[in-house]
Amino acid sequence: MSFLSYLINGISLGSIYAIIALGYTMVYGIARMLNFAHGDIIMVGGFAIFTMVSTLGMAPMVGVVTAVAVCTILGVTIEFVAYRPLRGASSLAVLITAIGVSYLLQNLALLIFGSNARQFTSVVNIPSLKLADGRLSISGETMVTIAACIVIMIALTTFINKTKVGQAMLAVSEDKGAAALMGINVNRTIAITFAIGSALAAVAGALLCSTYPSLTPYTGSMPGIKAFVAAVFGGIGSIPGALLGGIILGVVENLSKAYISSQLSDAIVFSLLIIILLVRPTGIMGKKINEKV
Amino acid sequence: MKKLITLGLTAAMVASLTACGGGSGADATTAAAGGDSTTAAAGTGDATAAADNSGAGEAAGGTFKIGVIGPLTGPAAAYGIAVQNGADLAVKEINAAGGANGIMFEANAQDDEHDAQKSVNAYNTLKDWGAQAIVGSTTSDPCIAVAAETSNDNMFQITPSGSAVECVSPENVFRVCFADPDQGTASAVYIGENKLASKVAVIYDSSTTYSSGIREAFVKEAGNQGIEIVADEAFTADNATDFSVQLDKAKDAGAELVFLPIYYQEASVILKQAHDKDFAPVFFGCDGMDGILTVENFDTSLAEGLMLLTPFSTTEESSKAFTEDYVAAYGIEPNQFAADSYDAVYAIKAAVEKSGVTADMSYSDVCDALKGAMTEISIDGLTGAGMTWNATGEPDKAPKAVKIVNGVYEMQ
Numbered sequence: 217m218s219f220l221s222y223l224i225n226g227i228s229l230g231s232i233y234a235i236i237a238l239g240y241t242m243v244y245g246i247a248r249m250l251n252f253a254h255g256d257i258i259m260v261g262g263f264a265i266f267t268m269v270s271t272l273g274m275a276p277m278v279g280v281v282t283a284v285a286v287c288t289i290l291g292v293t294i295e296f297v298a299y300r301p302l303r304g305a306s307s308l309a310v311l312i313t314a315i316g317v318s319y320l321l322q323n324l325a326l327l328i329f330g331s332n333a334r335q336f337t338s339v340v341n342i343p344s345l346k347l348a349d350g351r352l353s354i355s356g357e358t359m360v361t362i363a364a365c366i367v368i369m370i371a372l373t374t375f376i377n378k379t380k381v382g383q384a385m386l387a388v389s390e391d392k393g394a395a396a397l398m399g400i401n402v403n404r405t406i407a408i409t410f411a412i413g414s415a416l417a418a419v420a421g422a423l424l425c426s427t428y429p430s431l432t433p434y435t436g437s438m439p440g441i442k443a444f445v446a447a448v449f450g451g452i453g454s455i456p457g458a459l460l461g462g463i464i465l466g467v468v469e470n471l472s473k474a475y476i477s478s479q480l481s482d483a484i485v486f487s488l489l490i491i492i493l494l495v496r497p498t499g500i501m502g503k504k505i506n507e508k509v
Numbered sequence: 510m511k512k513l514i515t516l517g518l519t520a521a522m523v524a525s526l527t528a529c530g531g532g533s534g535a536d537a538t539t540a541a542a543g544g545d546s547t548t549a550a551a552g553t554g555d556a557t558a559a560a561d562n563s564g565a566g567e568a569a570g571g572t573f574k575i576g577v578i579g580p581l582t583g584p585a586a587a588y589g590i591a592v593q594n595g596a597d598l599a600v601k602e603i604n605a606a607g608g609a610n611g612i613m614f615e616a617n618a619q620d621d622e623h624d625a626q627k628s629v630n631a632y633n634t635l636k637d638w639g640a641q642a643i644v645g646s647t648t649s650d651p652c653i654a655v656a657a658e659t660s661n662d663n664m665f666q667i668t669p670s671g672s673a674v675e676c677v678s679p680e681n682v683f684r685v686c687f688a689d690p691d692q693g694t695a696s697a698v699y700i701g702e703n704k705l706a707s708k709v710a711v712i713y714d715s716s717t718t719y720s721s722g723i724r725e726a727f728v729k730e731a732g733n734q735g736i737e738i739v740a741d742e743a744f745t746a747d748n749a750t751d752f753s754v755q756l757d758k759a760k761d762a763g764a765e766l767v768f769l770p771i772y773y774q775e776a777s778v779i780l781k782q783a784h785d786k787d788f789a790p791v792f793f794g795c796d797g798m799d800g801i802l803t804v805e806n807f808d809t810s811l812a813e814g815l816m817l818l819t820p821f822s823t824t825e826e827s828s829k830a831f832t833e834d835y836v837a838a839y840g841i842e843p844n845q846f847a848a849d850s851y852d853a854v855y856a857i858k859a860a861v862e863k864s865g866v867t868a869d870m871s872y873s874d875v876c877d878a879l880k881g882a883m884t885e886i887s888i889d890g891l892t893g894a895g896m897t898w899n900a901t902g903e904p905d906k907a908p909k910a911v912k913i914v915n916g917v918y919e920m921q
Contacts, residue, residue, distance in 0.1 A: 353787060
């Protein structure tokens with residue numbers, strides 16, 4: 217019974233990683249850049265909800281919608297101000313800019329909200345589910361997180377495969393130049409990708425802070441790094457890969473905490489990453505791309 | 510010409526500072542330093558010092574400068590602000606009562622954000638300011654870093670709450686609180702003697718010296734007390750938000766009591782997650798738990814029944830007057846850290862009186878005189894009656910346990 221409980225908690229944690237990893241993987245797939253500021257957008261989402269719900273006393277759903285709006289605008293703005301001018305620059309320059317944006321967001325949050333941790337009021341109002349005479353208890357947050365992850369995955373896959381904008385995204389990820397020649401507005405497509413990724417980050421922020429109720433300006437950085445690992449794990453650029461990578465990471469982390477050592481769980485997770493990358497350098501679902509000589 | 514302008518500006522600045530000190534009195538400035546605006550706290554520390562100085566300058570014995578170091582912002586801010594306020598209150602009381610042998614005290618608090626590097630920076634700032642003794646650092650890891658510096662410089666240091674063993678290993682460093690192993694041992698003895706539980710789970714932070722030190726001593730002593738450790742779980746600073754596995758393991762192992770030798774911030778998250786799991790053992794913490802009732806947006810009903818080992822309680826008869834003055838000055842209830850810091854300043858006062866140190870002595874001479882005097886004094890502090898110190902820097906006093914009932918500490 218306890219195994220089931222660990223497993224479910226692991227899947228829930230993994231679902232959050234997966235939603236965050238989607239932002240990394242989509243941006244990488246389309247713009248070929250690692251957006252390290254992604255984790256901090258989660259934190260901004262968390263603070264947006266905290267301000268709306270706990271400070272201004274709005275309903276939790278209003279808070280989540282506001283956070284999604286704030287993060288979407290923030291994501292598009294960051295792309296426009298910091299990344300678009302560097303479209304032609306070396307990937308190293310873009311990477312460093314992304315790290316810079318990450319620190320900028322963290323320090324702005326420090327300046328505005330201070331570094332005192334806040335207890336986050338959960339946005340989920342569903343009571344926990346008790347199974348097997350109360351020996352197995354699944355919290356409302358866990359159920360909502362897993363459900364949200366499934367819904368987002370289905371919606372996103374449909375969006376990319378069935379809509380014109382989604383097809384444009386696929387085209388841009390294949391070949392930017394050719395896509396532009398076919399009449400696709402590359403800049404607009406990339407902006408839309410950032411908007412979707414950042415909106416997902418806001419949702420992830422709501423779920424993350426509801427499940428683990430502590431909010432500081434650094435809240436997003438560790439889950440951000442883990443989600444990046446999940447994205448690489450599953451094969452960066454691949455949407456099902458992000459889901460798979462996230463879930464595996466969450467489950468491995470929780471089970472190794474439970475059965476091996478709560479001290480070594482991070483070491484085990486990252487060793488697994490190294491092993492996977494040694495065996496499959498492009499990740500579990502990653503496409504093998506043959507370099508043309 | 511440039512020099513003239515500089516002189517003019519300096520004069521204007523001095524005049525405005527003196528005016529500030531004389532006009533509004535020291536109370537207003539120090540209250541601001543202890544209030545809600547944490548970002549402004551470090552800055553106002555300087556203003557406070559200047560304000561105090563203008564009054565203290567008139568005393569015959571001169572002014573003895575005490576540097577205070579602690580996290581005034583950041584996750585451990587509740588400790589640092591309490592230490593700043595406690596020292597400030599003690600200094601004001603001592604000065605109002607005529608000082609130590611006629612010497613007036615002056616305190617200046619610097620922020621270290623609970624970071625070793627920043628703590629050393631804060632110490633250097635205070636040294637430049639002319640500090641003759643240090644009250645700090647508030648937390649263990651920064652304290653160890655600062656102790657290495659003060660030992661090099663031969664600066665007298667007394668930490669209110671740096672509880673790691675290494676904090677007082679240089680001979681110039683003393684402390685007011687208990688050492689980590691002593692807290693761990695005392696917790697195990699208390700749980701054993703009061704038969705609180707026989708099956709105990711431990712959840713500790715393996716990335717801090719404080720937490721792992723207490724846990725080690727606790728586990729060692731638990732066997733002697735007939736306590737069975739059914740789960741011994743760790744987390745690190747990077748993983749300090751998800752405790753579901755640790756709590757599940759404690760719950761499945763049938764723990765009646767969960768020992769949390771950790772800081773209040775993580776503890777508040779643990780209490781929330783345990784509540785969500787319907788896991789309601791007795792939670793037992795050490796001095797780092799002090800401050801849990803101050804976490805923003807924390808549902809304090811979750812902390813009902815929480816026990817902690819702390820040498821100070823506002824409900825005690827001996828701390829009534831201190832509590833009233835403290836609330837009047839800073840608007841919040843004092844915690845153990847405020848009391849530790851208050852006692853630290855009084856220990857310095859007693860040592861100054863004993864050794865006959867004068868305010869014009871260099872910090873190195875002051876240190877030589879004070880460290881000898883420390884082992885000879887005995888003070889009736891807030892954190893223990895008849896406190897004495899040995900040459901290793903450890904205090905000798907009895908621990909007390911408190912329980913949170915209806916949102917306030919109740920002595921056990």
